[in-house]
Amino acid sequence: MEQQQxxxxxxxxxxxxxxxxxxxxxxxxxIEIAEDLASDTFVTAAQTWSIKxxxxxxTAWLYSVAKNKAKNYLQRGLLFDSKISPEIxxxxxxxxxAELDLSPQNINxxxxxxxxxxxxxxxxxxxxxxxxLRILCGFGxxxxxxxxxxxxxxxxxxxxxxxxxxxxxxxxxEVPNEAEIDARLEPVLTTIYLxxxxxxxxxxxHKTLRKELCQEAMRLCTMLIENRQTNKPAVNALxxxxxxxxxxxxxxxxxxxxxxxxxxxxTSLWDPELISKGAYFLYCSANxxxxxxxxxxxxxxxxxxxxxxxxxxxxxxxKLYDQLLxxxxxxxxxxxxxxxxxxxxxxxxxxxxxxxxxxxxxxFYYTLxxxxxxxxxxxxxxxxxxxxxSLAKTNTDRLTIQxxxxxxxx
Amino acid sequence: MKEYMLIxxxxxxxxxxxxxxxxxxxxxxMDWLGALGASGNFEGKGNGLLFDDSRVVHHNKxxxxxxxxxxxxxxxxxxxxxxNSVDEAAELAKGCPVLQGEGNTVEVRKLAREDGVH
Numbered sequence: 001m002e003q004q005q006x007x008x009x010x011x012x013x014x015x016x017x018x019x020x021x022x023x024x025x026x027x028x029x030x031i032e033i034a035e036d037l038a039s040d041t042f043v044t045a046a047q048t049w050s051i052k053x054x055x056x057x058x059t060a061w062l063y064s065v066a067k068n069k070a071k072n073y074l075q076r077g078l079l080f081d082s083k084i085s086p087e088i089x090x091x092x093x094x095x096x097x098a099e100l101d102l103s104p105q106n107i108n109x110x111x112x113x114x115x116x117x118x119x120x121x122x123x124x125x126x127x128x129x130x131x132x133l134r135i136l137c138g139f140g141x142x143x144x145x146x147x148x149x150x151x152x153x154x155x156x157x158x159x160x161x162x163x164x165x166x167x168x169x170x171x172x173x174e175v176p177n178e179a180e181i182d183a184r185l186e187p188v189l190t191t192i193y194l195x196x197x198x199x200x201x202x203x204x205x206h207k208t209l210r211k212e213l214c215q216e217a218m219r220l221c222t223m224l225i226e227n228r229q230t231n232k233p234a235v236n237a238l239x240x241x242x243x244x245x246x247x248x249x250x251x252x253x254x255x256x257x258x259x260x261x262x263x264x265x266x267t268s269l270w271d272p273e274l275i276s277k278g279a280y281f282l283y284c285s286a287n288x289x290x291x292x293x294x295x296x297x298x299x300x301x302x303x304x305x306x307x308x309x310x311x312x313x314x315x316x317x318x319k320l321y322d323q324l325l326x327x328x329x330x331x332x333x334x335x336x337x338x339x340x341x342x343x344x345x346x347x348x349x350x351x352x353x354x355x356x357x358x359x360x361x362x363x364f365y366y367t368l369x370x371x372x373x374x375x376x377x378x379x380x381x382x383x384x385x386x387x388x389x390s391l392a393k394t395n396t397d398r399l400t401i402q403x404x405x406x407x408x409x410x
Numbered sequence: 411m412k413e414y415m416l417i418x419x420x421x422x423x424x425x426x427x428x429x430x431x432x433x434x435x436x437x438x439x440m441d442w443l444g445a446l447g448a449s450g451n452f453e454g455k456g457n458g459l460l461f462d463d464s465r466v467v468h469h470n471k472x473x474x475x476x477x478x479x480x481x482x483x484x485x486x487x488x489x490x491x492x493x494n495s496v497d498e499a500a501e502l503a504k505g506c507p508v509l510q511g512e513g514n515t516v517e518v519r520k521l522a523r524e525d526g527v528h
Contacts (some may be wrong), residue, residue: 006437011429039429040462046432047458047487048441069462140428 006054012044014059016138018066018102020110023135025100026081028117028171031163035135037073041066070225072101089295111136113173115220119188122169127162128191130155137216140357146206147198147213175229185230189238189294196242200249211249218242225281229297236285237294244301249273258396267307269372275305288404296324314343335368347372363391367401374408382408411492412452414499417517418486418508438507446491451502456489496520 007013015038022034044065045058057059088336118131126148133139133147145155199213216342221239224230251269254260266398320339331357334357342350351372359365366388373380385405392398427435446452452482466476486508493499496518503516 006433006440009430009433011433015429042432044427044458044460044462046436046439047460049437051443051456051458051487051489053440072462138429142429143428144428 006058010058011045012061012138015042016136017107018062019109019138020114021100021102022066022070023105023114028173029167031135031167033073037066037069040069042267051207067100067102078325082399092254101257108223108227110173112223112230113175115223116175116184117166117171117173118200119191120166120169120171123162123165123189124158125191127158127165127195128187129195130159132178132195132220133216134159136220141245147202147209149202175227178229181229182232185224185232185235188224189203189221189234193238195220196245200245207253214242214246214249214257219247224326225284231287233288233290234292236281236295236351237292237298238283240278240281241294241298241301243274243281244298244305247274247278247305256399258400259382261400262304270305278302278305291323293324293328294328298321304374311344314340332364334359335364339368339371343374347376351376363388363393363397363401366391370404378408411494412498412523413490413492413521414513415488415490415519415521416499416503416506417488417519418506418514420484420486420508420511420514434498435507442505442507443489443506446502451491451493452489453492458485458487459485491519 004038017039019034019038023031026034029254034140039395042063045062049067050326114135115132118135119128123131130144130148133144134141134327139147139156140154141159144150145152148155167221173269179409196214199210199215199217202210202213218239221235221242224235226234226238247270248262248265250271251265251267252260260266278298281301282302285295285298300317303320306313318337318340323334324333327336337358338350338354338357341353351369354365354369354372366384370381370384370388372383382405385401385408389398389401441454443456457514464476466474468474487499491499491502493502499518499520506516508514509516
C-alpha cells in the first residue's frame with residue numbers, strides 16, 4: 001500500500017520535459033532516439049512502481065533513470081554508427097561526455113527552444129500542432145488522433161514527414177535573438193492559437209481531452225510570458241484572449257452535449273477567476289507600439305465577458321471588429337461583425353450588409369440570418385434555419401437548429 | 411494456501427502507449443495489487459523485469475542483447491499470489507490491467523513447495 005498519491009498527469013508532464021532536454025542534447029536529427037529514450041524511462045517506471053510501489057521522490061527517480069539510459073545509449077556506441085553529420089560532432093564538443101542536464105533551468109530552456117524549432121513555417125500548421133502536442137505537451141498518438149478526429153496512421157505519417165522536413169533544414173534548437181524574435185514568435189503564437197481552437201471548437205466527444213488542449217495552449221503561452229526574451233505584448237494579448245474564451249468553457253456545452261449559444265448561457269457557469277486573469281494579461285499587453293490581431297481579439301473577447309447590453313459596448317466592439325477585419329480578415333470574424341452590426345444599426349441593416357458582404361454561405365451564415373429575421377419576417381427565419389439545418393455537419397448542431405425551428409413553428 | 415506466480419506478458423507497449431496511458435495502467439495495477447493485498451492473496455513478492463540492460467546467453471555461450479527482435483511478446487513482470495487452487499489463482503489474475511491489451515496474457519504457474527512433494 002503506497003503512502004503517497006501519484007500526481008495526476010505526472011508521466012505526461014515529466015515526459016515532455018525529458019524529451020525536450022534529450023532532443024536538445026542529441027540534436028534534432030536524433031529526435032526519434034530522444035522520444036524512444038523518454039518513452040523507455042516511463043515503461044521502466046510503470047513496470048517497477050506498479051509492483052514495488054512509488055519511490056520516495058518519483059520525479060528524481062525518473063530523471064536518474066533517463067540520465068542512465070542516455071548514458072547507456074551513448075556508451076553502446078550506437079550513436080557513433082548512426083548518420084551524424086561531422087559538423088554536429090565538431091560543433092558540440094561536449095556531445096559525448098556531458099551528462100544529461102535535468103536542472104529546472106535547462107528543462108525550461110529546452111522546452112522554449114523546442115517550441116521555436118517545432119513551430120516552424122516550413123512544415124504545415126497541422127504538423128506544427130501535432131508535433132507540439134507530442135513533444136511539447138506529451139500527448140500520445142492516439143490522443144492526438146482523437147483530438148483531430150483522425151486516425152493513428154494519418155497522425156504518425158504527418159509527424160514523420162514533419163520531422164523529416166525539419167531534419168532536412170538542419171533546424172537548430174535555440175531561442176532566436178532579439179532582432180528576429182518578433183518574426184519567429186509569429187508561427188509559435190499561431191500554433192498556440194490553433195491548438196487552443198482545436199480544444200475549444202473540436203467536435204471530438206472527449207470533453208476532458210478538449211479542455212486539456214485549451215489548458216496546454218495556455219500553459220505554453222504562459223511559458224513564453226515567464227521568459228524575459230519572449231514576454232512580448234502580443235503574447236500577453238493571446239493569453240488574455242484564451243483566458244476569456246476558456247472562462248465560458250463549462251457554459252458552452254449543456255449536459256446533452258449541445259452547443260449553448262452565447263445569449264442563452266448560464267452566466268453562473270462562467271469562471272470569474274479566468275476572467276480576471278484575462279483582464280490582468282490584457283492590461284499587461286497594453287504596451288509597446290504594435291497592435292496585433294491578438295490585441296483586437298482579446299479586447300473583443302473581454303466585452304464577451306461583460307453581460308452589459310448598452311449601445312456604447314456594441315459600438316466599441318463594432319470598431320474593434322472593423323480594425324480586426326482590416327488587419328486579418330476571416331469569415332468567422334466577418335460573420336460575428338454582422339451580429340454586432342445588428343446591435344448597433346438594427347437587424348435590417350445587418351441583413352443587407354450580410355447579403356452584400358462576401359461571406360461563405362455555410363450553416364453559421366444561415367443560422368445568423370435566421371436570428372436576424374426573427375421579428376421581421378418569420379417565414380424568412382424558418383427558411384434560413386432550414387437551409388442551415390441541411391448544411392449542418394454534426395448531430396449536436398442539427399439538434400440545436402431543429403430546436404429553434406420547432407420553437408418558432410409553435 | 412499455495413503460491414502461484416502470475417507472469418505478465420505483453421506486446422511492446424512503449425511504442426503505442428502514451429505517457430498518460432502508462433500512468434493510468436500503472437495506477438490500475440497498483441489498485442489491483444492493493445486489493446489482493448487486502449484480501450490476503452498478495453504479500454508483496456514480485457518485480458518488474460526490465461528491458462534495458464538485458465542479455466540472452468545462448469547454448470554456444472554467445473551473449474546477445476535481448477530478448478528483442480522476433481519475439482513479439484515480452485515479459486513485463488511477475489507477482490507471487492496465494493490461492494487455494496490454480497483456478498482460484500487464475501480468477502485473481504483476471505483482474506490484472508495488462509489484460510486490457512489485446513494479445514496480452516497472464517501466465518499462472520504454481521511454485522514448487524520446499525517439501526519436495528508438490
